[in-house]
Amino acid sequence: MNDMILELAKKIKSMYPQKDFIPLHEPKFKGNEQKYIADCIETGWVSSVGKYVDQFERMLAEFTGVKRAVAVVNGTAALHIALKIVGIQPNDEVLIPSLTFVATGNAVVYCGAVPHFIDVSTETLGIDPFKLDDYLRDVAVINGNVCINKQTGRIIRAVVPMHTFGHPVDIDVLFDVCERWNLIMVEDAAESLGSYYKGIHTGNFGKASALSFNGNKIITTGGGGAVLTNDEKLADYAKHLTTTAKRPHRWKYEHDQIGYNYRMPNINAALGCAQLEYIDDLIEKKRRLVQRYEQLIAGCQGVRLFKEPRFARSNYWLQTLIFDENICDINQVLETFNNQKVMSRPIWTPLHLLRPFQNSPKADLQVTEKLQYQIVNIPSSPYLGDDIDG
Ligand SMILES: *Cc1c(COP(=O)(O)O)cnc(C)c1O
Numbered sequence: 023m024n025d026m027i028l029e030l031a032k033k034i035k036s037m038y039p040q041k042d043f044i045p046l047h048e049p050k051f052k053g054n055e056q057k058y059i060a061d062c063i064e065t066g067w068v069s070s071v072g073k074y075v076d077q078f079e080r081m082l083a084e085f086t087g088v089k090r091a092v093a094v095v096n097g098t099a100a101l102h103i104a105l106k107i108v109g110i111q112p113n114d115e116v117l118i119p120s121l122t123f124v125a126t127g128n129a130v131v132y133c134g135a136v137p138h139f140i141d142v143s144t145e146t147l148g149i150d151p152f153k154l155d156d157y158l159r160d161v162a163v164i165n166g167n168v169c170i171n172k173q174t175g176r177i178i179r180a181v182v183p184m185h186t187f188g189h190p191v192d193i194d195v196l197f198d199v200c201e202r203w204n205l206i207m208v209e210d211a212a213e214s215l216g217s218y219y220k221g222i223h224t225g226n227f228g229k230a231s232a233l234s235f236n237g238n239k240i241i242t243t244g245g246g247g248a249v250l251t252n253d254e255k256l257a258d259y260a261k262h263l264t265t266t267a268k269r270p271h272r273w274k275y276e277h278d279q280i281g282y283n284y285r286m287p288n289i290n291a292a293l294g295c296a297q298l299e300y301i302d303d304l305i306e307k308k309r310r311l312v313q314r315y316e317q318l319i320a321g322c323q324g325v326r327l328f329k330e331p332r333f334a335r336s337n338y339w340l341q342t343l344i345f346d347e348n349i350c351d352i353n354q355v356l357e358t359f360n361n362q363k364v365m366s367r368p369i370w371t372p373l374h375l376l377r378p379f380q381n382s383p384k385a386d387l388q389v390t391e392k393l394q395y396q397i398v399n400i401p402s403s404p405y406l407g408d409d410i411d412g
Pocket of ligand 1: 096097098099101122123125126184210212213234235236246247
């Protein structure tokens with residue numbers, strides 16, 4: 023096994039002999055970035071007002087097919103606001119996968135609510151809706167139109183599916199579960215810009231959804247995020263909350279509630295506009311990289327490349343190796359890959375194992391507990407999908 027892993031690392035490294043180090047995910051700016059940013063600087067519109075913010079929001083809505091997008095400072099803020107606008111209240115419970123980036127859990131806590139951890143499916147790496155339904159039959163009851171956790175007495179208000187590494191969860195099945203249990207769906211689509219479930223872009227299914235444009239995401243605005251929603255009123259509310267809840271007036275400072283300064287600066291939006299112009303090409307390259315990797319690992323025993331679920335077209339944000347259970351020590355794999363200067367990372371530590379979430383309610387998390395030792399993400403930059411360095 024160790025020899026096979028070393029050989030695999032060397033093969034990946036040899037895809038790019040001219041590169042001394044292959045990062046996990048690296049942005050490359052090849053469009054109008056310089057031009058748009060120069061425009062911000064020349065006109066002085068670099069901060070919280072400017073045409074690129076509006077343009078970026080329109081472009082996001084058009085690309086995703088979601089009615090409205092509200093650009094914000096990062097994906098975590100987008101999640102926080104998405105949860106707030108759909109009505110998450112202090113002391114509510116919100117069902118989230120334990121196998122996610124910490125931001126999903128943090129955003130729930132920012133609302134004063136309690137994350138309640140559920141397991142994932144090996145088919146999607148996201149929430150397993152069948153297992154969730156069974157679990158709710160055990161622990162929950164519908165009382166006066168709300169879902170109550172029988173053990174804690176709290177309202178279970180919502181569920182947040184996260185589309186892991188860009189692979190959509192089984193939305194239709196999850197939707198049925200939401201209907202049965204009166205749960206609001208909020209999508210954490212931070213990793214799934216450019217991913218489709220049965221032909222519809224992720225982020226369309228939740229009452230509200232969140233995107234991220236952090237430096238390692240599929241497109242980046244330096245730092246940034248967006249709230250997506252098909253509900254015009256909720257979009258207006260998201261805009262209001264993220265711009266300090268100031269009522270429009272020519273000069274008066276009147277704020278009608280506690281708002282947030284979460285607005286995306288114009289200079290960041292400019293970067294986003296430029297990349298959205300060629301996002302289709304980035305996704306095409308990522309999908310081609312899957313094929314290149316598949317050729318490389320053909321014949322390797324005990325490991326496979328994670329492929330999109332049958333109902334999805336995924337952006338393949340991060341390429342993912344899945345090792346057979348108990349076949350190797352994942353730290354050994356990471357050591358070997360990183361020593362070969364092929365940057366690799368494990369999946370996140372499941373949130374229920376992190377100190378801040380230790381007392382949170384949780385379902386059986388068998389699949390999550392196993393998967394944490396089976397997954398390695400390998401270099402995934404779009405340009406690696408080019409035949410020659412592009
Ligand atoms: C990146 C990410 C976020 C948060 O995005 P930031 O822009 O880094 O705040 C949230 N959830 C998931 C699953 C992510 O991968």
